[in-house]
Structure formats: C-alpha cells, structure tokens
Amino acid sequence: MKRIETDVIIIGGGATGCGTLRDLALRGIKAVLIEKNDIASGTTGRNHGLLHSGARYAVNDLESAMECIAENRILKKIARHCIEDTGGLFVTLPEDDPGYHQKLVEHCRYARIDCEEISIGKALRIEPNLNPAALSALRVPDGTIDPFRLVSSNVLDAQERGARIFTHTFVTAVIQEGSRVTGVRCHDTGTREDFEVYGQVVINASGVWGQRICALAGVELKMFPSKGAMVIIDYRINNVVVNRCRVPSDGDIIVPGDTVSLIGTTSKKIDYSQIEELSIDDSEIEVLLADGEKLIPNISRTRVLRAYSGVRPLIAVSGDVDGREISRGIVLIDHAARDGVEGFITIAGGKLMTYRLMAQMTTDLACKKLDSSRKCSTHREPLPGSELKSMPGKHIKFFSGIPQSVVGSTLYRHGERVRQILSLSKRNYALICECEMVCEGEVEYAIRHLNVKDLVDLRRRTRIGMGPCQGELCSYRAAGLFARLNVATSAESNGMLVDFLEERWKGMKPILWGDGLREAEFTHWIYQGLFGLGDVNLPGEEESL
C-alpha cells in the first residue's frame, strides 16, 4: 500500500480544514488534507454566504459577534475577490417588536460593530426594492462572501506552498500506536486505491462528520445536527444584505450573492443519520418565500432557481433545545487532554466567518505539539488573487477584444489571477456557461489548477450551471472539455454529465413551478429527447447493441 509521510494530516476540506492547511503551509509545516467529497462541498458551501458584521449575534451571543466583526475586518483585506462589501440593513417591519431595534443598537455599540440608525427614505435609496412599510432601519457592515472561492483560494495558496490535498478520498481508519494517533488509512474513490498517510498530528476538521472520525479514533463526540434551508432567486434583487430586525428566526435575511439573491434560513433539528441525505420540506420553502416577500415585496414576482440546505456542525455541550439557542462558538478539543489520545485534535462549531480564526487556533495547538514556534500570518497575507484592490477597468482594457462581461465575471471570481486564465485566443474566451459567463479558458484553468475532478467540482470553482438555466446549456459543453483536455474518457465525461444534471435536478425539485418548471422541462427535452442521455453508456456499463 502506498505510504505518504507528512507532519500534519487534516481530515475535512471545508473552510476550517482548508484554512488550517494554508496556515500550516504559511508556517512552513508539511501537511496533507483528505476530503471525502470536494472542497467546500459540505456545510461550508451550504450557507447563505453572508459576511457577518456580527450584528445578527450581537443580542444573543456577544462573543460570536465580536469574533465576527474582527474577522470581517480581516477578510475584507485578505480575501478581496471572495468578498463584496455591500453593507447590510436591519429593518423593523410593522409586525416586529420595535424594542429589538434599540437593543440591537446598544449591543452593537458594546461589540464595537459600526451601526448607524438611518431613515426609511435613506434605506430605500440604498436598497430601492425594500419594503417601504418598514418602520426603522439600521446600517451595519455586513457583506457577502463566496465560500467556494474562499476555500479554493486557501487550497491554491497552500498547494503553491507545498501542501498536498486529496479530494474524493475517504478516511477508512485512524491508525493508532498505543494511545497515539499516527496516521490515517484512505480510499480514493476516483482511482479506487487505498493508501496510508502518516504524520505527528491528525486534525479532525470534518465538521458535522467529525463524530464519525472521532469514532474511528475510539473517541466519543456527540454532534448536534441542525438543518438550515435556503432558496435562491433568479437574479440579484437586492444589492445590500437585508436583515429582519427581530429575534433570530426563520426567513429573516436576504443576501445578494454574485448574480443571485438568497433567502435564508430555517433551523430544524435532524437526526444524525439524516446528515447525508438532506431533504427540504414544502413548509420550509413556504416560510422562506413568505418572509422574504415581507422584506422585499418583489420577490413574489421573481423566479426561484433552487432550494438547498446545509447542516450546522454544532456540538451538543449542554441541554439542547432547538438548535438556535446553542452557542455557535468555536470548539477546539485536544484529545490528549480530554481523552488521553495523543496527536489528535478536533476543531468544530464556529462558522464560516470565523474559519480563519479557527484555523489559527488549531494550527497554534498543532504547532505546540510539533514544538514549532512559527507565528500565524493568515491575517496579513492576502489570498492568491486578492493581492491588489480590484480594478476592473484596467483588466478590461488589458483584455480588450474579449467581451467586458467575460473579463469582468472572470475577474470577479478569480481576482488578479485573471491574467493567468484569459488570453486573446478565440478558443480561450469561447463561452461555456452563458448565464454566468464562464469561458473555456476558465474551465481549463480550474481543471488544471483547482483540484477539479468532475463537473460538480467545476461548478464550485466557476459557477458553471449556477445561473437561471441550471446547467441546461453549459453542462454538455463542459463535459466535453473534460474529454478534450484528456482528464476523462468520453464515457467518464458522460458519467459526470449525468451526475451533474442529477445534482442540479435535486435542488430544482422542491421549487418546480412557473418559469423554473418550463426551464426544467426544456432541459429534460434537450438531454433526454435530443441527446438520449438515458441511453448513453456510462463508465463500467456493458456496451449495448
């Protein structure tokens, strides 16, 4: 069996795991990351992409709020191309408790979150689609963050500094020598090979799946999964984050995310056995749309693209109620101290916003175990692509000849790296995804440099298939590119295409009405009727006559 030696092994390719990988790489420590699916495919990529100002937590959880605002300021510097500094509003609607507004102002002040009381007129100027019946409005430094880009940039930087990553690879066993964890045994689902990785420290950063990893190491850890559902609106209906000024509840936020807007979220306790197969109930969608409409009335006239849900990785520390009252604070466990298992660390809880802080805390602990005195620099070092303040005009001029919408969109997604992606050859900027302006050059770059193994991975790196057509026009083109770039056989490309369409379909099913339904019907007609995808040979299938 293949054997890899390293210093630190990280299990889990979410924001925390990948952030830790980068932190270690920046400190010159060798590290390997194992992810069972794709980076940011779990909870990290299944939230509403809000760059919290902390105001949302200010009343209930001051500690989280202060962590948020501190990280908010750091991320705005180091992750420019993953972030939009849109600003956010907290609006009180007529049916809400007007007292919460004042409470929020006071708590924000205490947490040092810039919070400005503004008139409704001004709020409507900032966000013209806001419900004009709102009673009061607060302005906070909320923003948006793209988790896929954030995680991918962390990995890119780590890899360029020598770290290694294995995606689509399961941890099948935790190797122990006495009371010491010394490595992990893995199974690569792509190559179907087993291999072992040895290191001095194993970090369990697998979020809600951490319970299983702990069980493999013979340690008990009880996770408390809480499901949150969101719906995506066809286009960017609001340009600033709109929060409902009330005690946190379902459907109280609308976040503009790149070209779309998201209504979030619900909160529902689920059984641990359900975390792999999340479903969305009609009731959740009804609540989200009804409450979303209260904040932005025009939502009722807009197409819903899809619905999805994620699992909050909360650790049950005390008597839990419904998942919302529990602190979303960071839980860092040194299993040597807690369970007598050396060389094993679990990092859990927290949130996307605090991924960097969590990575820093974890890496500090790992360094202690490795006797390294290197200091963290992730709060200073910009992520690849975020080195300079984005200046679209400069790049559009540089790439004159390529449509502005393509240059602008690529720049938005990859920051300064756009220079390594686009070129003036016609093939390079031929469009693959017409909704999100993803060109062939970007697809090739992602496949070559961003750990893309299939179409679903490609979507997370480029937004392919995330627009209104949900993969209708781009997926077959992109699948063809995998074959042309010699990273997959044509049968494998077909397999990817089927998987991708199934994955898109899953998110459309709960919202199939109106234009979304028409679009889905048309997609079905193309792939089933025109291409006969149901009859195409997939890898491993017998040649049919």
Place this chain on the structure above:
Amino acid sequence: MIDLENISFDHCIKCTVCTIYCPVARVTHHFPGPKQSGPDTERLRIKNPELLDDSLRYCTNCKRCEIACPSNVKIADIIQSSKWKYFKKKFRIRDYFLSHTDLMGSVAVNYATLVNFFTGLPPVKFLLDAVFLIPSKRTFPKYARGTFRKWFRKYAQKKQAAFGTRVTYFHGCFVNYNDHSLGKDLVTVLNAMNIGVDITRERCCGVPLIANGYIGKARKNARYNIASLQKAVVDPGSRIVTTSSSCAFALKYEYANLLEMDNSSIFNQLNYITRFIYDQFQAGNAPPMKPVTIRAAYHSPCHLERMGGVIHTIDVLRRVPGLELQILHSECCGIAGTYGFKKEYYDVSQKVGGALFKRIERVRPDFVITDCETCKWQIEMSTPYKVLHPVNILARAFER
C-alpha cells in the same frame, strides 16, 4: 438599481430561438445575439453595470427576436434600454444630425435642390465619410422642396371639410420632408373611399432618437405627440393613421414599453394605414378599383412584422386587380433606420440585407413594394428596382 418594471428577462428559458432569428448575429460574430445581449447579460448588468458589453451597439432594434421569443421576453427593449442606461453618453455630431430628422428636414427642404446636389457629389461624400463616418457608399435620401404640410394646407385642406368621416393623418418626417407623393397618394386613396384627411401638430415619432440614445428628447417628442393626437381623437370613433410602419410601431409600442409613457388615450385609435383600410374594406367601404397591371415583390418590414400588421397589407394588396404579388420571405433589409448610415455598421447592414436583395433579384419584379421608408432607401440603393408603398399602388387603383 433594479428597475422591476421590466423583469421580462426572468422568463427566458435559454431556448436561443431569438438568436436563430437575429439577422445581425447571422452575419457577424461581433454580435453574440439577442439572448446573450439581452436576458443573459441583463442579470450581470443588474449586478454591476460595468459588465456592459460593447457588442450591444450592434443590435439594430429590428425586434425579430421578440417575435421569435416563446416566453414573451422583451429582448430588444432590454438591449435598447441597457444601451442608453449604461453606455457613457458621448456627443457625436453625426448621430445628432442623423437622429434629429425634423430639425434636419425643416432646414433642408428650403434648399432641397442644393442639398440633394451636394450630398450626391463624390468629394462631399468622401468628406462625410472621413470626417463624420458616414459611409461614402451610402446613397442619401433626397429632400423634397417645401414640406408636405405646406402643400396640404394650400391644396388639399379645404376639400377635406366636405367629407363626413375624417381621419387624422400622422405623416411623419419622411412624407413631410422627403416624399410628398406618398402623402398626396394617401389623400387620394382616403378621399376615394369617401374619407377626409386632417393633420394635426406633430413631431418626429422618436425612432431615430431612441436608436441613438436621445431618450430625453424622445420622451419629450412622445409627450408632445400624445398630447396633440389625443386632442384629435376625443371622439371614440375617430381614427389616426400613419403611412410609416415604424412611426406606427413607435407611437403604439415603443412609447409604452421602452419610453414608459402612457399612450392609452391614443392606443386603440391609432393604426398603420393598411390596417385601417383593411377594416374599411371589411366594413364594405371598398370602392371599385382599376387594374394595376404590374409584377411586384412585397417585402415586409421588421417593425410591421412585430405589430402583426403584415397580413393587412398583403390582404389589401391582393384585392388590387391585375397586381401580380410575390411575397418575399421575411428578412430584415439591414438598414434599421440610422444604423446603415454609420460607417462602423455599414458592412453589417449590407450583409444583413444581402439575402433579401438576392431574393428580389430572383423574382425580377417591375417594382418592389414595402411599408417602410428606410427599407425603401436600402432596397433602392442595393438593387436596381424602384420601391413603392402600398398606398402608392392603391392610389393608382383608385385614380379617376
């Protein structure tokens, strides 16, 4: 800021049929087609107006995409409004002169002979090409001497009082400054049908202004025209007719959809002329016609297609005895108003029209018939045939 009044892009299901029917996308790769320029990139422009593509300028606003769209997306409207909402306003003297047709016309008619002589001179054309980027290959429409209004007041107005039924005629700039004969023929035709003609105060309908981004001026003209015309049609039975399909299209649809003006007070009473005549014929007001023994090819203009008015023209023409009518396959002629007068688009314009010109030559007609004045210029310049208006034909049929 998101203007939610026009969110029709939200209904696009990316079937791309609009791009198949786009005459510009067919001839140049510089224009990615209406789907991408309209609904696709509108989402991006809502996110960030900087993502505006220069290629939008290639759209001729022919509206064939909207006819093709099965989802009722106002594709051309989205593109036009993006053009004037997001492009930086740059003053171009050429565009100013091309679009301000009534200003140009009212001056030129006084010196028509001189103007026509000079605009036909090769050195002048060369100069216009070099300095103003007006292609030297383009033939200029001739100006008439004096205005149609003047002629009407002097020779026709008095007789109209004799008719019990009268309609208001929106003559448009072309009849007023370039070709009085069409207006005169209209008076002949309607009088023959025992209907009198009135004119009222009017300004350019706004089509060239919209195309060149003078939206403020277009709105001003629209407001003026709506106010003037609604005075003429206080009685619900009264009617307004135009002999220009593009004027009719602008007054009815561009005002409401693109300029967001309330034209409901004139909407139902205003029609393109053949629709009005068709209704009269249907109602039994069909005086006997003399045979007009010519062989003609009929070209349907884009904006008349968009209004669904082609059937009326064809039906009316088919009633003319002796007229041998060949209906050409519906294609854009390429001129698109002022588009073909711009050097940067001249080649595209001629390529777009190429298919139509070939079809015309294959028919070898005596005349070409079309409803639109700019189509007429384009076809007369690009083929050896003279182009007539359906009203010209009817006037011959009704001649006493």
